[in-house]
Amino acid sequence: MGQRRKKADVSASSEKRASEADTAASNPTASNPTASNPNRKHSICMVSDFFYPNMGGVESHIYQLSQCLIEKGHKVVIATHAYGRRKGVRYLTNGLKVYYLPLQVMYNQSTATTCFHSLPLLRCVFVREAVTVVHAHSSFSAMAHDALFHAKTMGLNTVFTDHSLFGFADMSSVLTNKLLTVSLCDTDHIVCVSYTSKENTVLRATLDPQIVSVIPNAVDPTDFTPDPSQRRGGRITVVVISRLVYRKGIDLLGGIIPELCLKHPDLHFLIGGEGPKRIVLEEVREKYQLHDRVRLLGALEHRDVRGVLVQGHIFLNTSLTEAFCMAIVEGASCGLQVVSTRVGGIPEVLPEDLISLCDPTVRSLCAGLEAVITQLRSGAVPSPADIHARVRSLYTWRNVAGRTEKVYDRVAGEEVLPLDRRLLRLRQHCGSVAGSIFAFVAVLNFLFLLLLQWLVPDQVMDRAVDASGPRALWGPSQRDHPAEEAGAGAPTAE
Amino acid sequence: MDNEKYTDINGKAIALNYQRHSSFCTEFTVSSPKVSIGKVMVATCFVWIFAYAVFFFTDNTAVLSSAIIITLIGMMLYIHFVKIDHESLLVIGSLGIQLSSSYASGREHTSFIEMSKIKDIVINEAIYMHQIIYYLCILLRDPADTSAVSSVVPLFQSSKPRLNCLVKVYKSCQEIISKC
Amino acid sequence: MGPDIAPGPAVPWRKVLWERQPFPDNYVDERFLEELRRNEGIRQYRYWAVVKEAVLVGQQLSCVAIFITLWLYMEQGLLSPEALLWTSLIVGLLGYGLHNALRPQLGSDRKPRTHLADLQSAAIFLSFTFGFSPVLKTLTESVSTDTVYAMSALMLLAHLVSFPYAHPSPTGSLSLNAALFASVCLASRLPGALHTFAMLSCALLMFALWPCLLQSIRDHAPGPSAWLCVGVCLGGVGGLGSRWPGGAVLLALALVSVILLCPLLLVKLQRHKDNIQGPWDEAEIHEDLCKVPY
Numbered sequence: 001m002g003q004r005r006k007k008a009d010v011s012a013s014s015e016k017r018a019s020e021a022d023t024a025a026s027n028p029t030a031s032n033p034t035a036s037n038p039n040r041k042h043s044i045c046m047v048s049d050f051f052y053p054n055m056g057g058v059e060s061h062i063y064q065l066s067q068c069l070i071e072k073g074h075k076v077v078i079a080t081h082a083y084g085r086r087k088g089v090r091y092l093t094n095g096l097k098v099y100y101l102p103l104q105v106m107y108n109q110s111t112a113t114t115c116f117h118s119l120p121l122l123r124c125v126f127v128r129e130a131v132t133v134v135h136a137h138s139s140f141s142a143m144a145h146d147a148l149f150h151a152k153t154m155g156l157n158t159v160f161t162d163h164s165l166f167g168f169a170d171m172s173s174v175l176t177n178k179l180l181t182v183s184l185c186d187t188d189h190i191v192c193v194s195y196t197s198k199e200n201t202v203l204r205a206t207l208d209p210q211i212v213s214v215i216p217n218a219v220d221p222t223d224f225t226p227d228p229s230q231r232r233g234g235r236i237t238v239v240v241i242s243r244l245v246y247r248k249g250i251d252l253l254g255g256i257i258p259e260l261c262l263k264h265p266d267l268h269f270l271i272g273g274e275g276p277k278r279i280v281l282e283e284v285r286e287k288y289q290l291h292d293r294v295r296l297l298g299a300l301e302h303r304d305v306r307g308v309l310v311q312g313h314i315f316l317n318t319s320l321t322e323a324f325c326m327a328i329v330e331g332a333s334c335g336l337q338v339v340s341t342r343v344g345g346i347p348e349v350l351p352e353d354l355i356s357l358c359d360p361t362v363r364s365l366c367a368g369l370e371a372v373i374t375q376l377r378s379g380a381v382p383s384p385a386d387i388h389a390r391v392r393s394l395y396t397w398r399n400v401a402g403r404t405e406k407v408y409d410r411v412a413g414e415e416v417l418p419l420d421r422r423l424l425r426l427r428q429h430c431g432s433v434a435g436s437i438f439a440f441v442a443v444l445n446f447l448f449l450l451l452l453q454w455l456v457p458d459q460v461m462d463r464a465v466d467a468s469g470p471r472a473l474w475g476p477s478q479r480d481h482p483a484e485e486a487g488a489g490a491p492t493a494e
Numbered sequence: 495m496d497n498e499k500y501t502d503i504n505g506k507a508i509a510l511n512y513q514r515h516s517s518f519c520t521e522f523t524v525s526s527p528k529v530s531i532g533k534v535m536v537a538t539c540f541v542w543i544f545a546y547a548v549f550f551f552t553d554n555t556a557v558l559s560s561a562i563i564i565t566l567i568g569m570m571l572y573i574h575f576v577k578i579d580h581e582s583l584l585v586i587g588s589l590g591i592q593l594s595s596s597y598a599s600g601r602e603h604t605s606f607i608e609m610s611k612i613k614d615i616v617i618n619e620a621i622y623m624h625q626i627i628y629y630l631c632i633l634l635r636d637p638a639d640t641s642a643v644s645s646v647v648p649l650f651q652s653s654k655p656r657l658n659c660l661v662k663v664y665k666s667c668q669e670i671i672s673k674c
Numbered sequence: 675m676g677p678d679i680a681p682g683p684a685v686p687w688r689k690v691l692w693e694r695q696p697f698p699d700n701y702v703d704e705r706f707l708e709e710l711r712r713n714e715g716i717r718q719y720r721y722w723a724v725v726k727e728a729v730l731v732g733q734q735l736s737c738v739a740i741f742i743t744l745w746l747y748m749e750q751g752l753l754s755p756e757a758l759l760w761t762s763l764i765v766g767l768l769g770y771g772l773h774n775a776l777r778p779q780l781g782s783d784r785k786p787r788t789h790l791a792d793l794q795s796a797a798i799f800l801s802f803t804f805g806f807s808p809v810l811k812t813l814t815e816s817v818s819t820d821t822v823y824a825m826s827a828l829m830l831l832a833h834l835v836s837f838p839y840a841h842p843s844p845t846g847s848l849s850l851n852a853a854l855f856a857s858v859c860l861a862s863r864l865p866g867a868l869h870t871f872a873m874l875s876c877a878l879l880m881f882a883l884w885p886c887l888l889q890s891i892r893d894h895a896p897g898p899s900a901w902l903c904v905g906v907c908l909g910g911v912g913g914l915g916s917r918w919p920g921g922a923v924l925l926a927l928a929l930v931s932v933i934l935l936c937p938l939l940l941v942k943l944q945r946h947k948d949n950i951q952g953p954w955d956e957a958e959i960h961e962d963l964c965k966v967p968y
Binding site: 462 | 628
């Protein structure tokens with residue numbers, strides 16, 4: 001019943017916004033309060049549980065985006081939780097400052113959420129770095145949601161990037177979707193990585209689609225260049241690079257391998273990645289005696305990925321769900337023919353002539369692969385260099401940063417609701433029960449903030465020395481400020 | 495020496511004194527406020543009222559006498575081991591750095607670090623309780639590998655001055671260290 | 675490409691990321707959410723079909739009631755153990771005959787159990803129960819009667835909760851064990867060792883063998899089996915009513931709510947089902963992946 005009402009809300013608000021969009025179209029600056037000041041520099045705090053040394057799509061997204069924003073002159077700091085002995089304050093390339101805050105990790109590298117305990121430290125970060133925009137990443141990260149909540153309590157503008165897709169069917173997704181509704185109810189702008197992901201997030205969090213932007217992920221094209229000389233002659237190699245988990249469709253892969261290996265004696269598989277489903281592939285290899293034709297490379301470092309990709313002719317992706325598949329772009333960038341399942345946002349990622357889309361069944365994937373193999377044999381495929389040339393300019397981090405900057409410009413001009421109107425909106429938006437509970441939590445959070453401000457007033461906190469942004473003391477001019485240089489440049493005590 | 499107001503990280507006023515004995519010998523002293531009689535009164539009253547409440551319900555006079563003893567011993571321990579009035583840093587170029595802290599009871603604790611062991615003095619950031627603070631620290635040279643840092647000695651641990659104060663001390667220290 | 679560029683009027687929007695389109699990033703096309711599907715593959719329940727399935731739950735409830743009725747009769751000395759044993763034997767043989775008559779019509783690719791094997795297990799069970807019935811009789815002597823009753827009630831409830839209603843044969847091990855535990859508890863409060871033996875045989879007939887028979891009747895004649903269940907329900911209410919009228923009223927109410935009201939609720943609430951599906955859903959693997967060539 002909740003979902004029915006939710007859907008009705010969505011369609012109603014989108015209709016309303018559609019009419020507004022019509023009026024805005026005639027006068028594009030009317031809807032943009034900050035259009036007058038496009039060169040404004042922001043002070044951005046990226047918050048997520050997931051950051052280096054953890055490896056993954058979200059982590060590299062945050063890092064690359066931050067680097068490009070620093071290049072554009074914004075100040076960027078990152079807040080994440082401590083990873084083992086890596087805690088405190090660290091600096092990465094170009095003065096990217098990372099706070100590894102000592103928060104307890106609960107499950108899967110995500111911190112526990114109590115809505116309160118992270119407030120003192122996050123407030124400290126926001127105040128001393130003079131943050132203007134808080135940008136949280138990944139809906140799996142409890143710390144990101146906490147940060148959104150605290151930022152609103154402190155009166156800061158917020159942006160959230162969603163990297164994943166969720167279903168609506170089971171009990172756990174009903175609960176997480178409710179939490180997401182509450183968390184994103186106050187968020188000024190949401191960024192999704194594909195149109196499918198946008199539809200999904202709008203439905204899950206009952207959002208107005210106008211405040212959701214689609215900004216795809218990017219890959220560094222210089223990291224993924226083709227090198228056909230690495231291919232072994234006389235054979236066709238299929239490369240699969242993914243974590244070996246159920247969601248990546250490894251069971252499908254286990255069905256494809258024997259079927260195609262029987263039909264094509266020159267076909268080889270090169271599989272990179274590690275995970276619980278490795279056993280499936282090992283069983284298949286054992287059962288059909290394919291040890292010389294199916295190679296399992298185990299976990300790969302990011303820098304080794306290209307070396308594996310260039311050995312192949314075909315890149316195969318068997319994911320069962322995917323918001324935006326970076327792997328297929330990397331594969332295409334290395335000049336491989338891409339075969340993938342038609343799920344999630346994958347059909348949006350590459351033009352039709354660079355990718356063969358199949359249904360997520362063994363039969364369909366086999367047929368798709370065989371069609372590509374026939375093309376390869378007849379030589380009717382574009383050369384790797386041609387494919388690379390087409391893909392290299394599709395997704396760049398500079399473009400992502402430029403579009404994200406526009407989101408910040410838009411958000412920075414928005415008004416942060418005072419507490420009373422925030423509570424009202426929570427009640428209206430999230431239903432009377434959950435809304436009231438979280439309104440109560442918001443009040444408690446506000447009181448807690450007042451207590452902290454009484455214990456340590458904002459004026460008493462030292463403003464941090466900027467390492468990036470307009471007043472950065474990093475880079476060529478750093479010699480003029482020896483004190484600050486040492487302050488900013490010293491390694492964290494170990 | 496100068497009229498700038500300094501506070502510690504919690505906003506309490508502290509004083510920074512520095513004496514230039516010569517061009518390569520300077521002593522910095524950070525003094526925190528003395529133990530205020532008001533605070534002592536409050537703490538004592540609190541313990542005694544609690545003790546009296548316990549006495550009221552238990553009718554045991556031992557509670558009262560033990561409260562008196564606890565207050566006295568606690569006070570002595572506090573001024574002798576916890577409360578530091580002055581922390582000073584004596585930098586002597588080419589010789590070394592002397593760190594001393596004097597407790598409220600008059601006890602002094604002094605240590606000396608030779609210049610050959612010191613790699614540098616820097617301002618660093620750290621997470622302290624629920625705050626992120628700046629602190630001044632001495633980097634010690636690793637005897638095996640001269641370019642590496644073996645350990646870090648934080649300075650002004652008790653008074654915890656704010657960044658403006660640290661920068662002042664830092665600049666003078668760097669001036670002296672760079673000369674030798 | 676930013677969020678605030680005026681959309682170019684001529685080019686239609688496409689749902690692709692690789693093309694730089696003259697629309698702002700937060701542009702919402704009218705095709706937004708067009709792939710949203712709702713309530714796909716939903717089952718529309720018909721009231722009487724659901725009732726027919728729910729009767730099965732009711733009859734199991736009544737079975738427990740009948741068992742308690744028999745125990746009440748035994749405990750108050752109104753039913754002699756010999757009579758119960760003879761009745762059980764006759765009913766058991768009749769049921770066995772019926773079961774055998776229905777069995778061969780099923781797909782007989784597996785080797786059916788021989789009558790000898792059936793006889794063997796029946797003999798083993800009966801002799802062991804008979805031999806141990808004096809032990810079982812005194813088993814709970816040191817435990818207070820209230821505890822025994824509470825324990826039996828709990829175990830019968832566990833039996834009802836864990837009973838595999840969708841497919842009663844074979845009976846789930848938890849539900850069968852719970853029922854037998856309850857019957858041992860109750861039987862140990864009866865006056866004599868023969869009573870205990872009769873009660874246990876009866877329990878076995880009711881909780882272990884009757885579901886199997888019911889299943890095979892259901893497989894062959896779904897219509898009559900529902901009426902059979904209704905008969906069991908009536909029998910349960912009537913039997914309990916003869917010893918404990920209040921309990922019979924409660925049982926009747928429970929049966930009405932389980933058989934008639936709950937299905938009504940299910941059918942009514944089904945209208946409000948609103949399931950959202952779309953391209954973001956995780957694809958399901960339907961194929962049997964073990965079935966690969968060779």
